[in-house]
Amino acid sequence: MSNLRLPERPGEVIDRGTPLSFTWNGKSFTGHRGDTIASALTANGVEVFARSMKYKRKRGIMTADHWDPNLFVQVGDEPNVRAGSRRLEAGMQVSAQNVWPNLNFDVGTANQVVGRFLSSGFYYKTFMRPKWFWHNVYQRVLRKFAPGGRIHWETSTHGAYDKRYAHPDVLVAGGGPAGMAAAVSAAEADAKVMLVEHEPELGGHLRWGDADDLAALAELRSAVDAHPNIEVLLDSTVTGRYDHNWVAVMQRSHDIAPERLVKARVGSLVVAPGLIERPYVFSGNDTPGVMLSGAARRLINLWAVKPGSKAVVLSANPEGDAVIADLEAAGVEIVAALDARAGDDIAEVKGSGRVSKVVLGDGRTVDADLVVTATGWTAPTSLLNMAGDRPVYDPSAARYFPNQVPDNVLATGGITGNGSTAELAAHGTATGTLAANRALRLRHARRAAASRARSPEGPRPEVLEDTRTPLARVPHPECYLSSGANAKKGMVDYSEDVAAKDLVQAAGEGFDSIELMKRYTTVTMGPTQGKLETVNAAAVLAKARQMEMVDIGTTVWRPPYAPISLGALAGRIFEPVRRSALQDWHDAHGAAPLLAGQWVRPDHYGDPMGEALNVRENVGIIDVTPLGKLDLRGPDVTKLLELVYVNKWQKLDIGRVRYGTMVAEDGVVSDDGVTGRLGEDHYLMTTTSSGAGAVWEMLEDYLQTYRPEWDVHVTAVTGGLTSINVAGPKSRELLLRLVDGVDLSPEAFPYFNVRRGTVAGVEDCIIWRIGFTGELSYEVHVPSGHALHVWEALLANGEDLGIKPFGVESQRILRLEKGHYIVGQDTDGLTKAPSAGLGGLVKLDKPDTLGLPELKAAYERTDLPVLVAVQPDDPQLVPTEADQIVDGDSNRILGRITSSRMSPTLGRSVCLGQVDPSLAAAGTSVTILLVDGRRTTGTVQEHHAHVDPEGVRQNV
Amino acid sequence: MIVVPCPNCGPRNSSDLRPCGEITSRPDPATASLSEWRTYLYLRENPAGWVTETWYCRSGCRRYFTIERNTATNEIRDSEVS
Structure with missing residues (x-):
C-alpha cells in the first residue's frame, strides 16, 4: 500500500513519535496517535471504506468527520463505529461492514443494474404480499443486505456505559471561535460553564485553517484552559434540548466508559455548532475521491494526509478558495479550479472505485482522481428547533438562519452569520455575557422562590439588554x-x-x-x-x-x-435494589433470587413443593420484609382507616387485628392488608409488597389535601422492621421456646390479634397471629438490626420440629390452596370490589370512604365478573395463568385463570379465576383454552379455599 | 423534563416528584350522584394555558403542594404547600 503521509503540517494533530498498529479487513497497517481510523486508512492508500446501503456502490471519504455517511466500520465486537471521528487505538481490528461476501466483490452490486426496482417506495410496493412471503423469503434475503455491523452478544467488551448529572449555569454547544469566546465571557461573569465540543479538540474550523487561524486558536484555547469556571467536554455531542433547558450530552471516549450520557440542567444554552458543509448533487457525486472542501482540508492539515494527486475543485466560497492553496501545498496538482460564482460547474464524475474522469460544465472532460466541492453550508439548527424555533431560509445567503428562540437559548457563531475570527469571537463574547446574566438571574430567582431550602447569594443581577451586533449575512450562490x-x-x-x-x-x-x-x-x-x-x-x-x-x-x-x-x-x-436484612443469609443458603418490584427476595431454596408441604406438616419460616408497613399515630387514625378501607374500623380494641381492602376512588380494588391496634393512638398498617409506596403516598394525599385537620402521623417502617412469618402446626410450639412476655395460649392470643414482646432476647418485637398460608402462623416483626439473630434462633430451636425456610413460590402455592386472592394478580385495573369476592366486608352505609358512589353502583350490578376457585377436571394439568375461560361452543371469552399451581397438599392442580356471573355457581363446568390451543374443562368450587375452607387449621 | 419548584426542597427535576394533576374538589361521597362523582374522577379542564395543579414531593419533603403552570409553555408561577 502506498504511503500518502505528508511532511509535517503546522496544525497537525498526529503524534508521529507514537505509531499505532491496527488491522483493516485482516491486513496490518500503521497509523499515529491522533489519527482517526479514516485518516490512518487514507494515509495507507485505502480508498474504499464501505458499500452503500441499497445499491452497494463503493464509497470513500466524503466529510472526514463524524457525519461522514460512508465510514461506518466494525471495530472488534463493536458495530457501526464512525471511522471519520473515532480515534485510532493500537491493536484495533477494523473491518468493513454491510458487505457480502466482501468489500471488493459484493453480490448486491446487482442492485445497480436492477436499480429501478429499488426506487422510492419500492419496499412499500413490493414486500406487501403475499403475506407469508415476508417471513419466509423476503426477510431472510433482505437481512443479508441489511446495513449495519454485527452485534456480538456474548463477547461484548464495550458495555460499561455510564451516566452523570450536571448543573452548569451556561452550557455552550460547540467549541469553535464563537463558542470558546462565549464560554470565557460567561465564566468571567461568574457563571459555571460547560463547554461541549463534538470533535476531540477545541477550535472548530480554525484547526484546519491558516497561520492566522492557528494563532487565534491558540489564544482562545489558552483563555478557556485558564478559566477555572469552565469544564470542557471533548469528543462529546449535545444531542437534545428539552423543556426548561434539560440538555442531553453524549460524552464519548471518557476515561471510565466508552460513552457517558450527561444529563444537564442548564441555566442558559448557547448554541454555537458552526456550519456543516453541504455536498453538491451531480452524477457520480458518491464516487470515492469526491469529497467536500472541509474533508480535504482536514486530511491535509490535521492528519497530514494527501487526499489525491490530480484534483478538480469547485468553489462557491472563500473556504473553497482556501482548499486550493492547501492542495497545492500538499503537492496535489490542480487540474481545474472551477468557480461556481462565475458559473463554472461539474457535470458528471466517472470512475468505479475511484474518480477517473470529470466532465466539466463547459463540456470538457479532464482526468482526475480527486474532486473537491465547496458549494455551501447547512446551519445545524437542531438545538434551536428543539427549543421551538422554525429557522427561515435566506436565498441571498443560501442557508437557514435562526428565527425565534426563548430567552434561555442563545445562538452565536456561524449559525447566525458570517464574520472574521475576531468578529465571530466578539459575537461569542457578547453572547456569553448575556447567557451568564440570564442564567444567574434564573439561579437567583429559583433560590429566592425556595427560600426555605437555600438562600440566594447577594442581590439579583440586573437585566442585561441584548445589544449584540448581528453577524453579517454574506451573499452566497444557491448551489x-x-x-x-x-x-x-x-x-x-x-x-x-x-x-x-x-x-x-x-x-x-x-x-x-x-x-x-x-x-x-x-x-x-x-x-x-x-x-x-x-x-x-x-x-x-x-x-x-x-x-x-x-x-x-x-x-x-x-x-x-x-x-x-x-x-x-x-x-x-441509579435505582438500588432493596434487600432485607436476611437476604445475605438467603443468598448463602441456596435461595433462588426473585426480583419483585424494588426487592430481591428468596423465591425458594430448591424445592418449593416440599417447602410448602413442610409448612402444612411441620413449621416453616419465610422472610416477608417487603410487606409494606406503616406506623400510624394520632387521635384521628380511626377516621383515616374508615376513609381508606372498605370495611369499618371504629371498634378495634387494642391488641386486635383486622383485615381490610382498599379501593381507589373509581371503586377498583387497589390494595389490601391487615392493620392492628398497638396502643390507644397507635396502629400498624400492612400493605401489599408492591403497593407499599403507593399506599403511603395515598394516605399522605388525603391527610394533607383532603383532611388536613386530622391529627395523624404516618411513618414508613417497611425496611426498619424485618418481617418473618412462622407458619405451620408446630409454629406455636416453636415460639413457646423463644418468646418472653407474651402468653401464646390460644385463649390469651387468639387468631387476628397482635402482641408486643421479646423474641429470642430481642425486645419490642411485634407478633401478629394471622395467616396467609392457612396454617396456624405468627408474623414476627423484628427491629432489622437483630433480624438475623432471630431468624437463626428460630432455625436452631426448630430443628427437632422439622423447621425449613420457605420462599415466595411456596407461599404462593399455600395461599392459592387456601384461596386467598392477590391484588394485581387475581384482580386487575378494572376489578371493582364485588369482583374480588369481598362479600360482606364492604360497608356501604359509611358516610365517607374512597370510591363510595362507585361501590354502591357496583353492588347494584349483576354483570360483573366473579372471583371463583376452579379445579381442572384433569388433576395433573396446570393451566397457565391468564389462560382464557371460553364458551365451549362460540369461543366467546367468559373469563380467565388468574392463578394456578399444582397443590402438593391435594396432589392436584388448583386455580383461581375471574368468570362471567353465569359461570359462578359451584359445580359449573367451564372450558379453559390453553396456550397451545387445546381445551380442557374445569369445575367451579363452592369455596375459594381448596384446602381447609372452614379455617380449622389456622384457628387452633 | 421540567423543573418543579418545591416550596420546601427548592427546584427539582419533575422525576423527583409525582404530578397529581389539576386541583379538583371532592364531592361528598354520601350524597354525590354517580354523574357528579365521575365528573370528579375523570373530567378535567385541561386548558392550553394556565392551570393550577398539585405535585407530590415524593423524593424529598413528601409534601403535596400546588403550582400554577402554563401547559403550553411549561412556564411555572408560584408554588405553595397545600
Whole structure:
C-alpha cells in the first residue's frame, strides 16, 4: 500500500513519535496517535471504506468527520463505529461492514443494474404480499443486505456505559471561535460553564485553517484552559434540548466508559455548532475521491494526509478558495479550479472505485482522481428547533438562519452569520455575557422562590439588554444541483442511497411536501440525520415543483442531534435494589433470587413443593420484609382507616387485628392488608409488597389535601422492621421456646390479634397471629438490626420440629390452596370490589370512604365478573395463568385463570379465576383454552379455599 | 423534563416528584350522584394555558403542594404547600 503521509503540517494533530498498529479487513497497517481510523486508512492508500446501503456502490471519504455517511466500520465486537471521528487505538481490528461476501466483490452490486426496482417506495410496493412471503423469503434475503455491523452478544467488551448529572449555569454547544469566546465571557461573569465540543479538540474550523487561524486558536484555547469556571467536554455531542433547558450530552471516549450520557440542567444554552458543509448533487457525486472542501482540508492539515494527486475543485466560497492553496501545498496538482460564482460547474464524475474522469460544465472532460466541492453550508439548527424555533431560509445567503428562540437559548457563531475570527469571537463574547446574566438571574430567582431550602447569594443581577451586533449575512450562490444532463442521478442521501431522481419521482407520485417525501423516500433518515441532506432534498423538491426554497420548508430536526448507542441510554441505572436484612443469609443458603418490584427476595431454596408441604406438616419460616408497613399515630387514625378501607374500623380494641381492602376512588380494588391496634393512638398498617409506596403516598394525599385537620402521623417502617412469618402446626410450639412476655395460649392470643414482646432476647418485637398460608402462623416483626439473630434462633430451636425456610413460590402455592386472592394478580385495573369476592366486608352505609358512589353502583350490578376457585377436571394439568375461560361452543371469552399451581397438599392442580356471573355457581363446568390451543374443562368450587375452607387449621 | 419548584426542597427535576394533576374538589361521597362523582374522577379542564395543579414531593419533603403552570409553555408561577 502506498504511503500518502505528508511532511509535517503546522496544525497537525498526529503524534508521529507514537505509531499505532491496527488491522483493516485482516491486513496490518500503521497509523499515529491522533489519527482517526479514516485518516490512518487514507494515509495507507485505502480508498474504499464501505458499500452503500441499497445499491452497494463503493464509497470513500466524503466529510472526514463524524457525519461522514460512508465510514461506518466494525471495530472488534463493536458495530457501526464512525471511522471519520473515532480515534485510532493500537491493536484495533477494523473491518468493513454491510458487505457480502466482501468489500471488493459484493453480490448486491446487482442492485445497480436492477436499480429501478429499488426506487422510492419500492419496499412499500413490493414486500406487501403475499403475506407469508415476508417471513419466509423476503426477510431472510433482505437481512443479508441489511446495513449495519454485527452485534456480538456474548463477547461484548464495550458495555460499561455510564451516566452523570450536571448543573452548569451556561452550557455552550460547540467549541469553535464563537463558542470558546462565549464560554470565557460567561465564566468571567461568574457563571459555571460547560463547554461541549463534538470533535476531540477545541477550535472548530480554525484547526484546519491558516497561520492566522492557528494563532487565534491558540489564544482562545489558552483563555478557556485558564478559566477555572469552565469544564470542557471533548469528543462529546449535545444531542437534545428539552423543556426548561434539560440538555442531553453524549460524552464519548471518557476515561471510565466508552460513552457517558450527561444529563444537564442548564441555566442558559448557547448554541454555537458552526456550519456543516453541504455536498453538491451531480452524477457520480458518491464516487470515492469526491469529497467536500472541509474533508480535504482536514486530511491535509490535521492528519497530514494527501487526499489525491490530480484534483478538480469547485468553489462557491472563500473556504473553497482556501482548499486550493492547501492542495497545492500538499503537492496535489490542480487540474481545474472551477468557480461556481462565475458559473463554472461539474457535470458528471466517472470512475468505479475511484474518480477517473470529470466532465466539466463547459463540456470538457479532464482526468482526475480527486474532486473537491465547496458549494455551501447547512446551519445545524437542531438545538434551536428543539427549543421551538422554525429557522427561515435566506436565498441571498443560501442557508437557514435562526428565527425565534426563548430567552434561555442563545445562538452565536456561524449559525447566525458570517464574520472574521475576531468578529465571530466578539459575537461569542457578547453572547456569553448575556447567557451568564440570564442564567444567574434564573439561579437567583429559583433560590429566592425556595427560600426555605437555600438562600440566594447577594442581590439579583440586573437585566442585561441584548445589544449584540448581528453577524453579517454574506451573499452566497444557491448551489445545489448540477446543470449536467445526468445530475438527477446524483446522490442526495448517501447513507440511505436516495438520489435526486428518487425525490423527483416521489414528488411526481404525490409525496410533494418535504415531510411526506422524507417518510416515503427515507431521505434524511439515515445515521447522518439530515445534516448533509436536508437542504439539498428541499432544493431538489423546490426545483421539481418549480417553487422557491423558502416556500418548501424543511423537515423538523428532533432529538437526538446525533445517533446515540442504546447502551449509553440504558447506561447505569441509579435505582438500588432493596434487600432485607436476611437476604445475605438467603443468598448463602441456596435461595433462588426473585426480583419483585424494588426487592430481591428468596423465591425458594430448591424445592418449593416440599417447602410448602413442610409448612402444612411441620413449621416453616419465610422472610416477608417487603410487606409494606406503616406506623400510624394520632387521635384521628380511626377516621383515616374508615376513609381508606372498605370495611369499618371504629371498634378495634387494642391488641386486635383486622383485615381490610382498599379501593381507589373509581371503586377498583387497589390494595389490601391487615392493620392492628398497638396502643390507644397507635396502629400498624400492612400493605401489599408492591403497593407499599403507593399506599403511603395515598394516605399522605388525603391527610394533607383532603383532611388536613386530622391529627395523624404516618411513618414508613417497611425496611426498619424485618418481617418473618412462622407458619405451620408446630409454629406455636416453636415460639413457646423463644418468646418472653407474651402468653401464646390460644385463649390469651387468639387468631387476628397482635402482641408486643421479646423474641429470642430481642425486645419490642411485634407478633401478629394471622395467616396467609392457612396454617396456624405468627408474623414476627423484628427491629432489622437483630433480624438475623432471630431468624437463626428460630432455625436452631426448630430443628427437632422439622423447621425449613420457605420462599415466595411456596407461599404462593399455600395461599392459592387456601384461596386467598392477590391484588394485581387475581384482580386487575378494572376489578371493582364485588369482583374480588369481598362479600360482606364492604360497608356501604359509611358516610365517607374512597370510591363510595362507585361501590354502591357496583353492588347494584349483576354483570360483573366473579372471583371463583376452579379445579381442572384433569388433576395433573396446570393451566397457565391468564389462560382464557371460553364458551365451549362460540369461543366467546367468559373469563380467565388468574392463578394456578399444582397443590402438593391435594396432589392436584388448583386455580383461581375471574368468570362471567353465569359461570359462578359451584359445580359449573367451564372450558379453559390453553396456550397451545387445546381445551380442557374445569369445575367451579363452592369455596375459594381448596384446602381447609372452614379455617380449622389456622384457628387452633 | 421540567423543573418543579418545591416550596420546601427548592427546584427539582419533575422525576423527583409525582404530578397529581389539576386541583379538583371532592364531592361528598354520601350524597354525590354517580354523574357528579365521575365528573370528579375523570373530567378535567385541561386548558392550553394556565392551570393550577398539585405535585407530590415524593423524593424529598413528601409534601403535596400546588403550582400554577402554563401547559403550553411549561412556564411555572408560584408554588405553595397545600
